[in-house]
Amino acid sequence: MFKAIVSASTLQDALDSVSVLVDECKIRLNEEELSIRAVDPANVGMVDLTLEAAAFESYSADGGVIGVNLARLEDIAGMAASGDLVHLELDEETRKLHIEIDGLSYTLALIDPDSIRQEPDIPELDLPAEVVVEGAQLNRGVKAADMVSDHIRLRVDEAEESFYIEAEGDTDDVDLKLTREDLIAFSPGPADSLFSLDYLKDMNKAIPADAEVTVELGEEFPVKLHYGFGQGLGQVTFMLAPRIQSD
Amino acid sequence: MFKAIVSASTLQDALDSVSVLVDECKIRLNEEELSIRAVDPANVGMVDLTLEAAAFESYSADGGVIGVNLARLEDIAGMAASGDLVHLELDEETRKLHIEIDGLSYTLALIDPDSIRQEPDIPELDLPAEVVVEGAQLNRGVKAADMVSDHIRLRVDEAEESFYIEAEGDTDDVDLKLTREDLIAFSPGPADSLFSLDYLKDMNKAIPADAEVTVELGEEFPVKLHYGFGQGLGQVTFMLAPRIQSD
Amino acid sequence: MFKAIVSASTLQDALDSVSVLVDECKIRLNEEELSIRAVDPANVGMVDLTLEAAAFESYSADGGVIGVNLARLEDIAGMAASGDLVHLELDEETRKLHIEIDGLSYTLALIDPDSIRQEPDIPELDLPAEVVVEGAQLNRGVKAADMVSDHIRLRVDEAEESFYIEAEGDTDDVDLKLTREDLIAFSPGPADSLFSLDYLKDMNKAIPADAEVTVELGEEFPVKLHYGFGQGLGQVTFMLAPRIQSD
Incomplete structure (x- = not known):
């Protein structure tokens, strides 16, 4: 289960930080936050992103994982005018993400998370x-x-x-x-x-x-x-x- | 005979609506209005445009037909600053259109209207x-x-x-x-x-x-x-x- | 010896006027002014530029000549924000130009002036x-x-x-x-x-x-x-x- 409303600019900032490294990623829809970890194909650059439930206008999730095409999701978020809210809702049965922006409805086919490169463990480093x-x-x-x-x-x-x-x-x-x-x-x-x-x-x-x-x-x-x-x-x-x- | 003065923005809006479908068109210089009808080469899209004499600063015409290269005419209109007026005058003998914008004179060779694809009859449809x-x-x-x-x-x-x-x-x-x-x-x-x-x-x-x-x-x-x-x-x-x- | 401070916009205007004709040029670092003369490879267009010492925030030079890659120097000047000052200092020994813009230091390898096309003599013409x-x-x-x-x-x-x-x-x-x-x-x-x-x-x-x-x-x-x-x-x-x- 996942249903959330978020400002387009917050969603865009989140997607941009991941799409600079990878084309597809897993998004973890935890109860308290949405999180993404990804590593580029050459294992050189990693990203670890969290977005707290409080960053959303409304947020409910129960720990699922979805796989998404980032460029596609960025295109959709790019349809929003400044200040628009983006409504997201996961259809568990069809494995599609419904996205709604001011009357515009987009049904995004998700990617099997198992087909996406494994999430990296970002090491704790005590850097001087x-x-x-x-x-x-x-x-x-x-x-x-x-x-x-x-x-x-x-x-x-x-x-x-x-x-x-x-x-x-x-x-x-x-x-x-x-x-x-x-x-x-x-x-x-x-x-x-x-x-x-x-x-x-x-x-x-x-x-x-x-x-x-x-x-x-x-x-x-x-x-x-x-x-x-x-x-x-x-x-x-x-x-x-x-x-x-x-x- | 054709002699007219029109705001650059009105001329540009008119040309833009036709140039999205065709490269060349016939312009009918009627006494009461200027009109253009055109259909794309695949017969899929048509445009029917009229611009009343009252839309011009001044307008006099007697029913002639000229053929124009739209991209060329758009380039010329694009030389106008916002608010500029475009002076148009047909030279019947040389079959050229004289265009003048704030000191800039352009002599545009016209295209033989008979060499341009026939104007479509846009059907009356009673759509529900x-x-x-x-x-x-x-x-x-x-x-x-x-x-x-x-x-x-x-x-x-x-x-x-x-x-x-x-x-x-x-x-x-x-x-x-x-x-x-x-x-x-x-x-x-x-x-x-x-x-x-x-x-x-x-x-x-x-x-x-x-x-x-x-x-x-x-x-x-x-x-x-x-x-x-x-x-x-x-x-x-x-x-x-x-x-x-x-x- | 050459050491000068100049506004980025003045430097950019100077470089732009020469780079439209040539890729490399000699810059004469005279006591009273900086000057550039250049002719394009086909000998069709020439440029003669002078920038007085008073145009600089500070300027000291003793008549040396340096050879520069204009595109490179324009890129560096382009790093300046509007209003930034550009500090220039010639290192005679290494034949490099040190350029400093608000904490950013660039060491530019100069070109042997003898390898650059000779400066043209721009004729005095008494044009009517x-x-x-x-x-x-x-x-x-x-x-x-x-x-x-x-x-x-x-x-x-x-x-x-x-x-x-x-x-x-x-x-x-x-x-x-x-x-x-x-x-x-x-x-x-x-x-x-x-x-x-x-x-x-x-x-x-x-x-x-x-x-x-x-x-x-x-x-x-x-x-x-x-x-x-x-x-x-x-x-x-x-x-x-x-x-x-x-x-």
Whole structure:
């Protein structure tokens, strides 16, 4: 059983954060929250999303799991005008999701959850450095790195008390230096890791410019990017595996 | 003889409604009005447009017929700034149309009207149902149908007093239900017909979002879409042949 | 030695006016001004740009010459938000240009100036006609000409006291007539020359809509287009060779 009403913008923010990594996903319709975990086919990027029942206008669910085509669901949510509410109701018998937006009814065939790639276990990592940065700043660093390289380096300079987003190209280099004053919060620690820029670009696309993004980092360790949406009742965590730095 | 002055936006609205169906058309320059009738090469969609002399700043014509390339004429009208007037004058000898917009003069070579596909006779049909709907609602229905199918079904449910825009895909279905309250006017009657979505998408492109569109419908009959432009002094009627529904 | 701070918009305007003609250029870092001269590979269009030291927030240079990839430099300048300042500093040893925009540091590898096409000598021409026209009007004429031809004719009608931007196509013709009232200034003289439209389109792209463009013209002579930017402390002159008119 699943029946819920949610604002179109909250639904869109949720879907966007998952669709940057995978085409299909399982959605867990728990009693207290809706949740999604997914990993890209290369096992490099993961997403863990929860949206509390309180983020919905109304929400009732009893723990079922559905499989959805994300692009299709995003198209439907895109039919909503700003401020529209989206009504969702699962038909258990036909395994279809009924979606209704201001007189428009859409019957979405679901995907067998067993046919969808297994949900990842997102590891607990005790990473030594933590930076809280505006989405817009992260976006600047990613765009700058994209001018010169396919890789991006995230680094904390403990002596300088600064967080660096860097990229080295064949001829040109770029770095964005964010000092304690530029950051929303900063717990320095030893951190220096290289990542595939394509993945970080995709994750960056989903992060709103005004989001407060918590970045957890280590030395040649995965990075975790965490931010809230839906008035803080939705939470997204991205995890991205590092590339080995060859010097 | 033909000499007229018209606002760029009225001219553009007129051209847009014809160019969605054909590349070239005949324009009849009657004494009391300018008129265009055209049918697409597959004989599926027709348009009938009239623009009264009163819609022009000034208008004088004596019943001639000219043939024009619509894309070219739209490009020229597109050079006008909002609020600009377009001056049109036919040179009978050279068979060219002189167009002047705020100092910009364009001499357009006309097409021999005899080389243009014959104008259709748009049949009088006494269709049993009539719905008056906002252009924006029609647009929603067309966009939704486009997510799942190449066909679109227009249907009146007399018992429910509702007008349905529907589409059935291989796995997903969509419908937009418009009740009497959602409609500007509604004369229910037996009506249920299937149409090629491509044609309705093209016609929909020409219909302004705030237009009041009169939709006349029957059972496996053509649909007529009628709306005004140019402060009500211009009239467009589209007619679209149905697809046979195979059940 | 070169070290300067300049507003991003002034830098962008400067780069745009050169990049429409060439991919790489030499920049002369003179004590009193920065200057660029370049000619396109076909020797048809030239640009001569100067930006006075006073156009910069701060400027110090001693006459060096650097070679730059313009697209790359434009991308970097494009990272600036409106109102941002761009810090430029030449590293003489590594032959790299350090660029800093609000915490973002970019190290740009320079190009050996000797590998860049020689700077043209832009001839002094005493052209008989001079027209001062808004960038927006020039843009209208160029767009209109582009509908019918690959060439554009610039002509002064001394008797009519008008400046004409004209194009003749295979079937259609277009002209924009600008009278003394439409022009900012007008010194009529014998002038009638034909130009490649592609070049004038490129130059037109760099000219702001609100620029006052001084057009110097003769009979089958090059045209010079001159306008200011950066609060009048930057000057651009384009020169375009004529096409021979065959009648």
